[in-house]
Amino acid sequence: MTTRTPLTACAGLPALPTARCGTITVPLDRGDLGAGTTSVAFALVPRTDQSRPSLGTIVPNPGGPGTSTIDLSGELFTTALAPILDRRDLLLIDPRGTGRSDPLSCPALATSDIVFEGIEAQRQAIGECGRQLGARSRYYGTAAVADDFDTVREALGFDRLDLLGISYGTYLMPVYAQRHPSHVRSVVLSGAYAVNEDPSEAVAATALRRAVTLVCERSRACAGRTVLKDLGALATRLRRSPTSVTVGYRGHTRRVVLDEWALAGAVSKIYSVAADRDAQLGLAKAAAAASRGKLEPIREIVRAHLIEQAKAANAGPRAVSIPQSWATTCHDYLRSFDFADGFAARRRDYDKHVARLDPKDFAPFSPAAWVTRDSFDTGACLRWPDDATARPPFGPRAHLPNVPVLVLSGDLDANTPTPAGRAAARQFPHAEVIEVPGAGHTPAQTPQGAKLTMDFIVKAGLKTGR
Structure with a gap:
């Protein structure tokens, strides 16, 4: 050679x-x-x-x-x-x-702190990172x-x-x-x-329902319909009345909001990585416990998910560049708003898109919770700087x-x-x-x-x- x-x-x-x-x-x-x-x-x-x-x-x-x-x-x-x-x-x-x-790298996403914040704070940080990158963000x-x-x-x-x-x-x-x-x-x-x-919207929600059903059928340890029913009831409860989960990470204890959005992110992650039968059946058991009023097993799943996210954010740009991830995502991926518009117009168009989604397609979660979960958030780039070159x-x-x-x-x-x-x-x-x-x-x-x-x-x- x-x-x-x-x-x-x-x-x-x-x-x-x-x-x-x-x-x-x-x-x-x-x-x-x-x-x-x-x-x-x-x-x-x-x-x-x-x-x-x-x-x-x-x-x-x-x-x-x-x-x-x-x-x-x-x-x-x-x-x-x-x-x-x-x-x-x-x-x-x-x-x-x-x-x-x-x-x-950019200061706005330099630490894992944003992982423990809500969706609007995360979007703010992503947009600020784009502004900090300046002209480089489009390359x-x-x-x-x-x-x-x-x-x-x-x-x-x-x-x-x-x-x-x-x-x-x-x-x-x-x-x-x-x-x-x-x-x-x-x-x-x-x-x-x-x-x-x-693929991150209804296609993925349909796949989640199928995967939960297949795991239960193959393991004979649960009933898929029951697991999905339990998750749906829990999602509705947390949407109406959020609670909290304490997360200890790097010597600090944080009280994080546990709402439907946080639940959707944690549940989605279990079926968005390499298959782990213990984690999949653990989710089924936690959903059943929640149906009986016991939320600690679900809290533990959300807690573990947040810690994994924080570890990824702290891996360092040599291993994982979160800014590069968003620079590519905001430049290439399909979106329901136009970067040439101001934030208010972007948000209006985005909200109209979400409102048109059929709730039946997204069970056991609401459309709004599912399409904004974790790094699958279809509105993550709402505050990204205008980029006339952004397109697939x-x-x-x-x-x-x-x-x-x-x-x-x-x-x-x-x-x-x-x-x-x-x-x-x-x-x-x-x-x-x-x-x-x-x-x-x-x-x-x-x-x-x-x-x-x-x-x-x-x-x-x-x-x-x-």
């Missing part, structure tokens, strides 16, 4: 002893070179069998946005893909603004990230890539494929959603290359459920969708999903050649 850019031993990656690291300098805005530059870092893990030619280069992304690929997920990918990395190189790239690639869209990836590819002298997208990576990789089709050999999308569709990376009729594509969905995933995976598949001329039983979000993390991923990459190489 001959590269066109210098590579050196990677500092701070003891789990990847053979990796070689590099950085490239790229324009913040390829259409306006006067906007300045940023650096993009990457780590190349060479195939273990150097006696034979490479069979390809796998480029993964673990999701986010805002998540480091190199430091947080490099070891995970090398371990999960080890059976096929004898003949394939693994290229880890930190998207601009994350990890080792000039991570974004972190997915299209720019995809172009950075291609600059790294070219610098290393690779031709075609096997793309592996996890969660947000399933948004990024189709964007790369659309913008650089001749350099894609295959695509695997795990926990996928489409660029021009929002490509339109609904965009042409994506006719390459081998595999979409993996988990039947217990209420984050990017199977209908969202099918929508992601429809972006390509031909794509296979496989639903993995018992898997939650990002089923490639399961043994079955990992095997499906590796088998597909190998077969794609045989079909398309080197």
Whole structure:
């Protein structure tokens, strides 16, 4: 392998002893070179069998946005893909603004304190972060990230890539494929959603109801209809009469409002990550206890959820850049208001959208609680600065290359459920969708999903050649 850019031993990656690291300098805005530059870092893990030619280069992304690929997920990918990395190189790239690639930071989101506040305070902080970032806030869209990836590819002298997208990576990789089709050999999308569709509203609520029902049926430890009824009654109670939960974190004890919104966030999270049977059945038991007037089990679930959120916020920009996450989200994702409007007009349009939602589609929660939960808050960018360039990376009729594509969905995933995976598949001329039983979000993390991923990459190489 001959590269066109210098590579050196990677500092701070003891789990990847053979990796070689590099950085490239790229324009913040390829259409306006006067906007300045940023650096993009990457780590190349060479195939273990150097006696034979490479069979390809796998480029993964673990999701986010805002998540480091190199430091947080490099070891995970090398371990999960080890059976096929004898003949394939693994290229880890930190998207601009994350990890080792000039991570974004802003004072408004510099600590975990905002995690313990209400939704309006969180939106205020997100908007203030956008103002603190200033003009830079518009330069972190997915299209720019995809172009950075291609600059790294070219610098290393690779031709075609096997793309592996996890969660947000399933948004990024189709964007790369659309913008650089001749350099894609295959695509695997795990926990996928489409660029021009929002899976976080009724689709996710339907998936939650299905997942709760499946867990109860398979475990025979609960009745899905009863769990959903108990959760619905609790959501109504907390919507009308909020209570509180005490949370101890880093030596401080906080009293946090426990309302329907906080409950929706905690419940959603259980079915928006890798499937955890203990957590799923624990929720069923806590909902039953709440139906008898005992709220402490639910308080414990909400408490644990808030602490996990706080830990993520305190991970530091080298690991997780919350500002980069919102810069990408507010630039790319669909929204029901116009950034060109002032806040009052934005809020009016947003509230009209929520008011039109059918409550039956969102049970056991109200539409307002469900569509504003945690990082799925569809109004999170209401106070983001005006950005005339903000739009999805490509339109609904965009042409994506006719390459081998595999979409993996988990039947217990209420984050990017199977209908969202099918929508992601429809972006390509031909794509296979496989639903993995018992898997939650990002089923490639399961043994079955990992095997499906590796088998597909190998077969794609045989079909398309080197």
